[in-house]
Amino acid sequence: MNITLSQAEKLISAAQEKARAIDCKMNIAVVDGGANLVAFARMDGAWLGSLDISIKKAKTARFFDMNSGEIGNLSQPGGSLYNIEHSNGGLITFPGGIPVKNADGEIIGAIGVSGSSVENDHAVAEAGASSL
Amino acid sequence: MNITLSQAEKLISAAQEKARAIDCKMNIAVVDGGANLVAFARMDGAWLGSLDISIKKAKTARFFDMNSGEIGNLSQPGGSLYNIEHSNGGLITFPGGIPVKNADGEIIGAIGVSGSSVENDHAVAEAGASSL
Amino acid sequence: MNITLSQAEKLISAAQEKARAIDCKMNIAVVDGGANLVAFARMDGAWLGSLDISIKKAKTARFFDMNSGEIGNLSQPGGSLYNIEHSNGGLITFPGGIPVKNADGEIIGAIGVSGSSVENDHAVAEAGASSL
Amino acid sequence: MNITLSQAEKLISAAQEKARAIDCKMNIAVVDGGANLVAFARMDGAWLGSLDISIKKAKTARFFDMNSGEIGNLSQPGGSLYNIEHSNGGLITFPGGIPVKNADGEIIGAIGVSGSSVENDHAVAEAGASSL
Numbered sequence: 001m002n003i004t005l006s007q008a009e010k011l012i013s014a015a016q017e018k019a020r021a022i023d024c025k026m027n028i029a030v031v032d033g034g035a036n037l038v039a040f041a042r043m044d045g046a047w048l049g050s051l052d053i054s055i056k057k058a059k060t061a062r063f064f065d066m067n068s069g070e071i072g073n074l075s076q077p078g079g080s081l082y083n084i085e086h087s088n089g090g091l092i093t094f095p096g097g098i099p100v101k102n103a104d105g106e107i108i109g110a111i112g113v114s115g116s117s118v119e120n121d122h123a124v125a126e127a128g129a130s131s132l
Numbered sequence: 133m134n135i136t137l138s139q140a141e142k143l144i145s146a147a148q149e150k151a152r153a154i155d156c157k158m159n160i161a162v163v164d165g166g167a168n169l170v171a172f173a174r175m176d177g178a179w180l181g182s183l184d185i186s187i188k189k190a191k192t193a194r195f196f197d198m199n200s201g202e203i204g205n206l207s208q209p210g211g212s213l214y215n216i217e218h219s220n221g222g223l224i225t226f227p228g229g230i231p232v233k234n235a236d237g238e239i240i241g242a243i244g245v246s247g248s249s250v251e252n253d254h255a256v257a258e259a260g261a262s263s264l
Numbered sequence: 265m266n267i268t269l270s271q272a273e274k275l276i277s278a279a280q281e282k283a284r285a286i287d288c289k290m291n292i293a294v295v296d297g298g299a300n301l302v303a304f305a306r307m308d309g310a311w312l313g314s315l316d317i318s319i320k321k322a323k324t325a326r327f328f329d330m331n332s333g334e335i336g337n338l339s340q341p342g343g344s345l346y347n348i349e350h351s352n353g354g355l356i357t358f359p360g361g362i363p364v365k366n367a368d369g370e371i372i373g374a375i376g377v378s379g380s381s382v383e384n385d386h387a388v389a390e391a392g393a394s395s396l
Numbered sequence: 397m398n399i400t401l402s403q404a405e406k407l408i409s410a411a412q413e414k415a416r417a418i419d420c421k422m423n424i425a426v427v428d429g430g431a432n433l434v435a436f437a438r439m440d441g442a443w444l445g446s447l448d449i450s451i452k453k454a455k456t457a458r459f460f461d462m463n464s465g466e467i468g469n470l471s472q473p474g475g476s477l478y479n480i481e482h483s484n485g486g487l488i489t490f491p492g493g494i495p496v497k498n499a500d501g502e503i504i505g506a507i508g509v510s511g512s513s514v515e516n517d518h519a520v521a522e523a524g525a526s527s528l
Binding site: 179180181182184185188204207208209215217218222223224225226227249250 | 298299323324326327328329341342344345346347348350351352353355
């Protein structure tokens with residue numbers, strides 16, 4: 001089960017709406033079950049460096065089927081997954097990446113958002129992920 | 133002058149419409165004047181390998197401000213730009229990448245399309261680029 | 265629909281049997297529908313440089329849902345896909361990569377073989393792909 | 397002395413058996429004395445991001461002829477090998493990678509496992525490594 005482009009566009013639209021509501025300019029990426037990009041949008045004036053980060057957050061969330069920030073809790077110095085970020089061509093392990101599930105609770109992809117504080121990034125990703 | 137997300141989405145929408153009209157499943161990428169991704173869409177069932185190619189075609193078109201296929205004419209064995217594909221992290225120099233201009237004729241970005249024959253890829257990119 | 269590990273192991277076993285029958289030492293890779301590795305085997309004494317080639321052949325076959333050698337026919341100098349090998353982190357476009365289908369004809373992954381002539385590589389990949 | 401494919405397959409089989417016994421879905425990689433992949437298996441439903449990690453754990457264990465987690469003890473901030481993970485195309489230095497020895501105690505390769513907690517990853521790798 002993979003997310004469709006139509007679903008991915010719905011996620012990006014909902015995420016953008018949330019971003020505007022909290023006055024943020026975001027990069028928003030959606031990947032499918034194979035962790036490959038399906039849709040992407042960079043809002044006008046959003047940080048350029050957040051382009052890659054948003055995609056890596058989405059991939060990270062699908063790679064391990066959990067929020068990107070949960071990985072970050074384990075990858076700190078002394079943590080059990082210290083420096084896991086060196087795998088898979090580079091992970092981003094702070095908040096903003098969330099797995100996306102269908103109505104049956106199956107993971108069909110993930111969304112990654114970057115462009116503001118990690119709290120805002122997560123909130124915008126959540127708005128996207130919960131829009132299906 | 134950079135393409136806006138709103139303009140990029142218009143391009144992607146027009147390109148998708150053309151793709152459906154000629155019964156193709158396409159990857160469609162739009163980059164801005166800095167050759168950085170602004171918007172992307174992978175149509176359901178489109179070749180997975182065309183994801184990267186569509187982005188590289190868009191970048192190639194903006195890197196040199198000409199259609200990607202024009203670079204390919206010069207990069208053949210014995211040509212003046214032989215193997216230029218090794219630069220910039222990998223160029224794609226066959227048709228499907230086209231610079232995007234505003235009403236004043238200024239280049240504001242580029243579109244790259246991949247998923248069918250290079251003729252179809254170019255036609256879909258052209259439909260996008262001319263929609264502004 | 266993704267290939268299972270059990271199916272992938274069956275492919276690798278059948279491919280190895282064919283390789284021994286024609287007295288070749290092969291690297292054999294199987295990827296799923298997302299072009300991610302599922303199973304791999306390098307036969308004793310097989311070329312080390314064929315390790316990466318076998319994986320890239322499998323990925324190439326799934327990226328474009330056709331035999332890797334078909335891409336190579338189009339990527340020659342003057343061809344419509346000249347230098348497509350620069351995409352997707354490196355393609356291998358000579359024979360030895362074949363999409364794998366289930367009983368319903370749906371593509372569920374791909375197999376890539378490298379270690380001998382391209383004719384032998386293809387024959388061994390074919391033995392694997394047709395074993396499901 | 398290098399591990400054979402037959403031995404590598406025996407390791408992967410033993411590791412899978414252990415993984416099933418503790419109800420985990422694992423990625424399992426075996427490299428030879430040259431730190432090059434010999435065999436690999438991704439169990440159905442195993443984390444996609446653990447594919448690369450399992451291979452990097454096996455390589456890390458062979459690169460330094462010790463368990464991957466031992467490197468991690470030295471690579472912490474202030475440690476003597478701080479950020480060694482940046483070498484060799486990316487190391488993974490938490491548990492789950494173990495050198496593999498023959499009956500004479502000579503190192504002939506390494507196994508890397510990823511897909512669960514680092515404790516489970518190590519236990520499954522140990523089950524593989526000790527099966528020769």
